[in-house]
Each structure stands twice: as C-alpha cells, then as structure tokens.
Amino acid sequence: MFENKESRTELSSMGEFGLIERISKSVELKNPESVKGIGDDAAILENKNKMTVVSTDLLAEGIHFDLTFHPLKHLGYKAAVVNFSDIYAMNAVPKQILVGLALSNRFSMEAIDELYSGLLLACEHYHVDLVGGDTTASAAGLIISITAIGTADAHQLVYRNGAKEHDLVCVTGDLGGAYVGLQVLEREKKIFVENPNIQPDLGGNDYILERQLKPDARKEVIEKLNELKVKPTSMIDISDGLSSEILHICKESDVGAEIYEDKIPIDPQTYERAREFNLDPTVCALSGGEDYELLFTIRQGDYEKIRAHMDISIIGHITDKNSGVNLIDKSGNSIKMRAQGWDALLSRE
Ligand code: ADP
Ligand code: MG
Numbered sequence: 001m002f003e004n005k006e007s008r009t010e011l012s013s014m015g016e017f018g019l020i021e022r023i024s025k026s027v028e029l030k031n032p033e034s035v036k037g038i039g040d041d042a043a044i045l046e047n048k049n050k051m052t053v054v055s056t057d058l059l060a061e062g063i064h065f066d067l068t069f070h071p072l073k074h075l076g077y078k079a080a081v082v083n084f085s086d087i088y089a090m091n092a093v094p095k096q097i098l099v100g101l102a103l104s105n106r107f108s109m110e111a112i113d114e115l116y117s118g119l120l121l122a123c124e125h126y127h128v129d130l131v132g133g134d135t136t137a138s139a140a141g142l143i144i145s146i147t148a149i150g151t152a153d154a155h156q157l158v159y160r161n162g163a164k165e166h167d168l169v170c171v172t173g174d175l176g177g178a179y180v181g182l183q184v185l186e187r188e189k190k191i192f193v194e195n196p197n198i199q200p201d202l203g204g205n206d207y208i209l210e211r212q213l214k215p216d217a218r219k220e221v222i223e224k225l226n227e228l229k230v231k232p233t234s235m236i237d238i239s240d241g242l243s244s245e246i247l248h249i250c251k252e253s254d255v256g257a258e259i260y261e262d263k264i265p266i267d268p269q270t271y272e273r274a275r276e277f278n279l280d281p282t283v284c285a286l287s288g289g290e291d292y293e294l295l296f297t298i299r300q301g302d303y304e305k306i307r308a309h310m311d312i313s314i315i316g317h318i319t320d321k322n323s324g325v326n327l328i329d330k331s332g333n334s335i336k337m338r339a340q341g342w343d344a345l346l347s348r349e
Contacts (some may be wrong), residue, residue, distance in 0.1 A: 008111035016135050019109070023116055026091035027130050031095050033151065043131035045096060050151040052232040055086040057148075061141035068192075069185040069200075072111055074213045075144075076118025082239065083148035084126050085292045090159075092152035093222075096131045100145035102138035115144075121124040126219060132319040135210035140333065156231065158296070163234040163253035169316040170232075171308070172221045174265040174282055175242055177287025180273045181205065187277075202345030207269045215292045221311060222294075228305045232296035244339040245295045247325055253297075256323040259316035259337070261330050286327075287340055 024038040036044035043051075059079055060063060067075070069149040080097060087094040099119060103112070123130050128148075129216065204210060217237075225232065234253055236245045239267060242264065250257050266281050273283040297318055306312055316328075325337040 002185050005102045007110060009105065010105070011103065011109055011112070012105065014109060014329065020111065022109070022113075022134075023029075026116060026120060029129045030127060031129050033095050034131050034316075037131040038133075041103060042055045043096070043098070045131070045149065046052040046258055047151050050273065051092070051154050051157060053087055053090050053092040053150040053152055055083055055148050055150075056091070056145055058088070058201050059144045059146075061143065066189070067142070068189055069211060071089045072114035072297035073118035073121070077117040077122045078118075079144050079146050080119050080128070080148075081215055081217050082200035082292060084122070084128065084219070085237040085239070085294075087148050087259050088217055088219060088222045089294060090150070091156050091222060091225075091232065091235060092150040093141050094126055094148050094150040095147040096129045098149075099133035100133060100143075100147075101135050101226045102221060103135070104138045104142070115290040117294050125216075126217070127187075129149050139266045151340070156226075158232050159252070160234055161254075162232075163249050163255050163257075163297040163318045165255055165318055165320050166214035167233050167318040168300060168303060169246065169257055169295070169297055170261060170312050170314050170319065171238070171242070171246060171265065171295050171313055172293045172313075174270065175266045175286075175291050175292070175293060176209045176236065176266050176274065176284035177211035177270040177289050178215060178290035178292075179212075179241075179284045180209035180270050180277070180279070181210070182290075182294075183277050183279070184273060185212065186285050205273060206270065208273060211270075212290065217288065217292055218294045224309060225306070226310075230302045230305050232298055235294060238295055240283070240339075241287040241288055241289040241291075242295065243337045244289075245328075246337055247337060249295065249297065250318075250321075250325045253318070254321055256319040256321050257316055257325045258299060258319055258323070258328055258334075259326070259338075260328050260331065263313060263315040265313045265315075269289050270338035281307060282329075287338075 029037050086092040184205050234249050264285050270283045274284050326334045
C-alpha cells in the first residue's frame with residue numbers, strides 16, 4: 001500500500017558484510033554498560049552488581065505483521081518496543097538489544113535502512129544500545145528476532161507470581177486500541193486489494209492506528225513507581241489481552257481476581273470504532289492484545305501513593321483462589337474469565 005519505489009539497491013550487490021558495516025556505522029553506544037557492540041565475535045556488557053534480565057521475541061512476516069500496511073520504519077520501532085515492554089514488566093530497565101534478521105531478496109538495502117531507522121529511533125527514545133545481531137538469507141519473507149537485555153537491583157525485580165489476596169489490580173493507559181486499529185487496517189487492505197485505485201481511508205483513526213503500528217512501552221510508569229517507592233507485588237505486560245494476562249498472574253500467584261468491566265480503561269476512539277465494526281469494546285480490551293500496557297498488582301496500602309497518577313486505573317482486586325477469576329459486568333453479573341472466546345459477553349446483546 002505504501003511502498004517506496006524510488007530507488008533500490010540489491011542486498012546481493014553489497015553482501016552480508018557490507019550490510020553489517022552499514023548498520024554498524026549508524027549505531028553509537030550510549031550506555032556505560034555496553035563495553036563492546038557490533039564488530040567482534042560477541043558483544044561485551046558490564047553490569048557490576050545488578051541482575052541481568054533477558055527476553056527474546058520472534059516476529060515472522062505474515063504471522064505477526066503484514067508489510068502491506070506496516071511501514072518498515074514502524075515495524076522496526078514496534079519490534080524493539082515490544083521487547084522493552086517485557087523488560088519493564090520485570091520492573092527492570094532495558095539497556096541493549098541484539099537483532100537477528102532473515103531476509104529474502106525481495107528486500108533492498110533501502111528497505112533495511114528503513115527498518116533500522118525505526119529500530120534505532122526506539123533505541124534512542126528508550127536509551128538502549130543496539131550491540132549486535134545476526135543476518136541470514138530467507139527463502140521467503142522477513143523474520144526479525146530481537147533479544148533485549150536489561151538490568152535491575154535484585155530486590156526490585158517483580159514476577160508474575162507475587163499477587164496476594166486483597167491486592168489491587170492496576171492497568172496503565174487504555175486497552176483494545178491496537179486490536180481495533182488492526183481491524184481498520186485490514187478493512188482498508190481488503191478494499192485496496194479489490195480495487196487498487198481506491199486510496200485507503202484512514203482518517204479519524206490516528207490514535208488506534210498508532211496503537212497498532214507504533215506502540216510504546218510504559219517506561220515512564222516504571223520510573224514513576226520507583227520514584228513513589230511503590231513496588232508492584234506482581235506484573236505482566238499486556239501482549240495478548242487483559243483476560244489472558246490476568247489469568248497468568250492468578251495462575252502463577254495461586255489466587256483469584258475480580259475485575260470490574262466499568263473500570264477497564266477504553267479510549268473513546270477505540271470505543272466508537274469497535275462499535276462500527278460491531279465489536280464489543282470490552283471484548284476488544286479483554287481479548288484484543290498488542291496494547292503493551294502494564295498489568296500489575298499493589299498492596300492496598302500503596303493506593304494513596306499512586307492515586308493521583310493519571311495513567312493508572314484500578315480495575316479490580318485479588319481474591320482467594322477458590323473464587324476463581326471473574327469479570328463483574330456492567331449489570332453486576334459475575335462472568336468467569338477465559339483467555340479467549342467470551343461467549344457470555346458476545347451473546348449478551
Ligand atoms: P558471526 O559470523 O560470528 O556470526 P557476523 O559476521 O554475523 O559474525 O557478525 C559480525 C558482527 O556484526 C557481530 O558483532 C554481530 O553481532 C553484528 N551483526 C550481524 N548481523 C547484525 C544485524 N542484523 N544487526 C546488528 N548487528 C549485526
Ligand atoms: Mg552471524
């Protein structure tokens with residue numbers, strides 16, 4: 001849909017080493033922990049007395065992204081950010097990434113420049129160093145594998161398994177936007193494929209399109225919680241949807257939860273567009289995914305400290321295990337949470 005056809009340099013004309021050299025020239029190390037970056041057999045990091053937190057994510061074209069509507073620069077940004085989000089979800093700070101790429105000959109040097117401009121923009125925003133990677137050919141399509149490395153003091157780390165009965169369940173930002181944004185993109189793609197002369201109509205959807213194409217991780221929330229001296233009892237980032245993530249926390253922590261539908265934060269644009277697609281906005285928030293917000297639990301005593309923080313909503317509380325994990329809907333009915341499906345909610349209208 002948005003491909004740039006201006007100039008094209010074949011990767012075969014520059015070779016793997018030429019490409020790596022080009023990438024390496026655009027990278028400057030910022031963190032003192034990054035001792036050696038691209039250019040040797042391995043990167044070298046120095047973390048002194050901190051814990052090292054490592055996470056990896058694999059993104060495959062056609063499975064995790066669609067290049068007909070995902071600009072490569074945004075894709076690079078998103079690929080980095082989703083990894084930073086995993087590091088923040090441990091209450092740690094991302095410091096480095098390594099980038100593995102498998103590329104078919106469909107991709108030109110200019111396309112890889114675009115991808116790296118997004119990756120490096122994310123590194124800039126989150127103060128992370130790109131310290132290495134690997135490059136190989138692929139028979140078809142693009143595969144991006146990113147490994148993120150972060151640090152934290154041992155006592156700061158937050159796991160999924162620390163939630164206790166009576167803790168408050170909190171979520172940052174708002175939910176469902178990325179999923180509804182994807183519905184808009186897929187609708188426009190379908191129209192475009194059927195009639196390439198019709199230009200995509202993406203107006204009025206800026207917020208949800210950005211949520212899908214260029215999400216951000218909740219760096220500032222982690223910093224704020226540290227500043228307020230609030231350590232969550234458990235935490236996870238929302239990549240698969242609220243219901244799946246709360247189920248993970250409850251399973252790992254051996255507890256139940258009550259989540260109130262009317263407390264789930266949903267942006268008005270998400271709400272309106274969901275309605276246009278005949279989707280229940282709550283279901284989008286529960287099952288949509290890719291919001292990269294943080295879901296965490298805090299002790300009740302910490303409530304006063306975070307109350308004034310605008311970007312956090314309290315959506316429920318932790319119960320004992322035997323009560324299960326339930327959604328209290330707007331009419332006060334208790335619905336057992338499931339990772340997907342939502343028959344009870346889907347059939348209520
Ligand atoms: P090796 O043969 O040991 O795998 P490479 O020639 O693949 O070494 O890599 C040389 C250097 O370039 C290493 O520092 C590696 O981390 C870096 N590198 C390779 N591919 C990429 C990439 N796609 N992005 C960033 N750095 C890369
Ligand atoms: Mg290699």
